[in-house]
Amino acid sequence: MIQKLLLFLKTYDFRKGILFATLGFLLFLSGSYFFPDTPFGIAMGMGILLSAISDVPGTKKHTYIGILTGIALAIISFLLVHLTIYNTWILLATITALVFANSYISVYGLRASMVSFSGLLAIALGFIPMGSDGEFYKSAIFILLGSGIYIFTSFIINLVKPKQIGEQLVVECMQLTAAYLKTRAAIPLSNNKEVLLQKLLSLQITINDKHENLRAVILKQPSKVMGSGYHRRLLLIFIELVDILELAVANPINYKDFSNRFGSEIKILNAFSELLKSNAELLMDLSYKISDKKVDHKAPKLRFLLNNIQEAIEHYKETHEVSNVRRNNVILLRNLVDYEEQQVQKLETIERILANDFNLEDAKDPDQPNRFITNQDYSLKKLKDNFNFNSVIFKHALRLTLCVMAGFLIGTFFKLQNTYWIIITILVIMRPNYGLTKQRTIQRVIGTLIGAAISFLAIYLTNNMYIYAGITFIAMIFAFAYIQRNYLKAATFITINIVFVFAMFSSDPFGIINSRIVDTIIGAALCVIFNYFFYPAWESSNISNTLKNSLLANQHYLKEISAIYINKQKSITEYKLSRKTAFIQIGNLHAAFQRMSQEPKSKKSKVSELYEIVILQHTFLSAAAALGTYIQSHKTTEASHHFEAYINSIINILDACILTLEDKKNTVEAAVDNIKNANNYLSETYNNLLIKRQEELNTGQIKISEQLRSDLKEIKLLYDQLKYLTKLSVKLEKQVTHFTKQP
Structure with missing residues (x-):
């Protein structure tokens, strides 16, 4: 548990959370102090936030193009909302056009969806009061400055620590693969194979996604960025991890047949199970030590367990009469041992690479590595081809637009204090299909209620602005560290952060909590309704x-x-x-x-x-x-x-x-x-x-x-x-x- 926490504290996501929180907090405080009558602090914080959203791991070129595109969409959206905010119906038309245009960009994939979210979020943030009528122009300039500060700081950090993104992805891939091996080891001896098989398939989906991210970062990134030696180490570990997954998937016998043949041979079952579990444990252990200069050699234990399997096979031969059935079973077992031997060799190679006990020059590079990278098509033709009701993204953009319009009209009609909270809730929850939206809705509501309960307790027990500021800072770090890792936790910390930001400037912090809960429930309810009845993508x-x-x-x-x-x-x-x-x-x-x-x-x-x-x-x-x-x-x-x-x-x-x-x-x-x-x-x-x-x-x-x-x-x-x-x-x-x- 402690190792996992320490590893999380080293991740790129956590460091990005610290970066955003520190910059945002310092700019907000300094702006409030030095420029008390301007939107300096809030706008600079918005610039950092909108840049952080579109900061998706990849090559430097793609990362910075993504951030710049995201901030450009955000500035355009922000200005158009402020230019039309004084007329409800013109504003509604503006929001409608902007939401559809920004969300439709998602047809270009994951990075594009995060870029589009920067633009979408800027629409909601455009409702925040920014001083006098003309101040929003200054706000746009301050947003740009905040974005520039984020990009510059991010560039310096990546220059000083260029390895962290690739290293984090490799660590996560190792841990997921270890979990896959552990689950697979449990299946033969389990009475509930279906549940474990479902878990196995879910893990494989996540591992596939992680492999794609690693290909983009390691195969496409020039080796000089991370250092040729270090880059090669990560590349070789990645190659071994892909092969380990294939070997794990490559089950030469089916579980039912294995149980029928060797169900009474506890020694054989236990020997294989022990090796599989030890493989998973070693890979997990190595993931914690990827940055260490010294790695303890634990792979020899796997050789000992392989010998135990060989002994179990010999025992099976000695205790069964010579027959074709016995010969078939022994050959089958030896084929299985072959696979496990290869698995052990892969783990030994990873251990030697991490221990600097491996000649990197002897390893072969993958043939035609660029062919393994999935390149995104950014042509205008893709926009044209998806502009119809057969496209999931087109229907999602239309559905999201109608849902945001409904949220805006409800907030306006009932004169709710923070209508943009409803809009933000909709933008964050709504997904292209019903299942993901339902899951996100549950996580958002639960996270909001937990965050509200924690905030209520903290405010009830204390009334100290310094404590509020400290909680805001910590909550901000974890909110952005978890935003792409665990949305339930992210929603909890976002709620805490927002409540305490407003609590520092409001005489009614409990009213803020109540408003937050109400707006979240309205937004969540609208998402569920519109996902079910309006152009659903079943x-x-x-x-x-x-x-x-x-x-x-x-x-x-x-x-x-x-x-x-x-x-x-x-x-x-x-x-x-x-x-x-x-x-x-x-x-x-x-x-x-x-x-x-x-x-x-x-x-x-x-x-x-x-x-x-x-x-x-x-x-x-x-x-x-x-x-x-x-x-x-x-x-x-x-x-x-x-x-x-x-x-x-x-x-x-x-x-x-x-x-x-x-x-x-x-x-x-x-x-x-x-x-x-x-x-x-x-x-x-x-x-x-x-x-x-x-x-x-x-x-x-x-x-x-x-x-x-x-x-x-x-x-x-x-x-x-x-x-x-x-x-x-x-x-x-x-x-x-x-x-x-x-x-």
């Missing part, structure tokens, strides 16, 4: 397309695995690109399912069928990854045409699924004879190898020859995985057909 309307993308990604991944095995190609760039896409698409599918499950019962159908498809898709990806990791890490024999026939048959079944989703006639013929012939060939080849092994035993050769062991492991894995992939694809086709049928 996930069920687009889920078929998300499912199709996942099927296409899995299919392409399987093709690249086949290409490596058939052609024995040295470059695996295409394989890794297809792996990246498959992982991202399965994450997208599960995220879409989660959003759909949060929607009202009347707006979703066949949830259980879709869940079955999601699990089948994830299991298919795991089986394909098991095949891919084995093929790329072992010297394999020549591929027969039967292997191609098997792969092509599986690909054809996936084609049939895709045609069904596209509502097209299924013209794909199931090559039953090809699968049957391939299955017979692989079975016969495997049995012939078993006969060879029996001949070795008959001649007194107890220890199996290395070549025969390698051939047995290869054919056994191919045989099992191809059969398993075929079984999964057939199940997928049935489930997809059932899912697409009208209820």
Whole structure:
């Protein structure tokens, strides 16, 4: 717990929170003291706030372009609101145009959405009184100055500590991967596998996002920015983390089959479980020491646990009579040990890199690294293509605009004290789909109530301006540290911050708390109503397309695995690109399912069928990854045409699924004879190898020859995985057909 807290205090988010709070607080105090009759302090603070919002980690170029674009939109929005604030109906028209225009920019992705939020927030902040009629021009200049101070300070800090963003992302990725390994280790021995599998899929979504951020920061960032040696260390750790995830996903056996085969073999189950847990613990431990100059070598413990597994396998051999079942089980276990050995090697490499016990020059750079970076399309065509009711962002922009208009009219009609609090609540809560908006609404309301309760207690117990200032400063730090990490905590600290800022200048702080609660509830209620009734983007309307993308990604991944095995190609760039896409698409599918499950019962159908498809898709990806990791890490024999026939048959079944989703006639013929012939060939080849092994035993050769062991492991894995992939694809086709049928 203490380690996690210390690590959080080192994060870029926390440091950004300190930066914003310190600058904002100092400027606010100095402005209030030296320029008491001007909007200096408030406007400078707004400039810092609006710049901090659009400060998204990435290359320096993209970061500063994003901040400058965000502040430009903010200034334009702020000025237009102030120019029209004296006429309610003209102001309403201005707000309508600005909200739609700013929110529609989100079509360009995450960075653009944060940039657009700077503009949206400036609309709400434009309602804050800024002195006499002409003062708002000065306010705009002060906002620009505040933004300039933020950019300059941020630039100096990044110049002094250029490593912090990349380092934080690597640490977070290590911790998420450790959590993934720990969850996976718990599944075989758990009685509640479904819950853990759901957690596993959710973790994979988060890890995929973290990988994308790391690619943008590490692969795109020039090495001289962080120092060539340090940059290379982070790059190599990132490469190992990606491979660790693939190895974790690559489960060469299914959990049910494993339990059926070895359920009574507690020694084997415990040995594997202990190793998996230790892998997770070591990776978590290394994440805490990424900045340390000295790292204790703990990886040797993993070698000891690997030896325990080998002993457990030998014990299994000794306590079971020689038979084909025993041989099959031993080969299966040895294949599993192979995967765990590779996992241990990856962890050993990370430990050596952190301990400066690794020759960075010996490691190979990734082939064509720029191909792994997802580049955003910023063309005007994207705006044009999304300007219709088929676009989720277009409907979101329209819905948000109508909701803000309603909030403004309610605040104006009832003459509420701080109408802009309603608008800010709407802007912060409203999301493109119902599920996320619902989740955000709950977090906002709970956070506001907790923050209000804490504020009420503090104000009730004391009436000291210095204490108020101290609480404001601390709350401001944590509000901005948590804003992109944990919105519930952020909402709590934002409420505390706002209450105490107003409490320092108001004779009725309890009234401020009451107003804050009322405005938040009004804004939250409007978000829920408008998300349900106005141009809702129900996930069920687009889920078929998300499912199709996942099927296409899995299919392409399987093709690249086949290409490596058939052609024995040295470059695996295409394989890794297809792996990246498959992982991202399965994450997208599960995220879409989660959003759909949060929607009202009347707006979703066949949830259980879709869940079955999601699990089948994830299991298919795991089986394909098991095949891919084995093929790329072992010297394999020549591929027969039967292997191609098997792969092509599986690909054809996936084609049939895709045609069904596209509502097209299924013209794909199931090559039953090809699968049957391939299955017979692989079975016969495997049995012939078993006969060879029996001949070795008959001649007194107890220890199996290395070549025969390698051939047995290869054919056994191919045989099992191809059969398993075929079984999964057939199940997928049935489930997809059932899912697409009208209820």
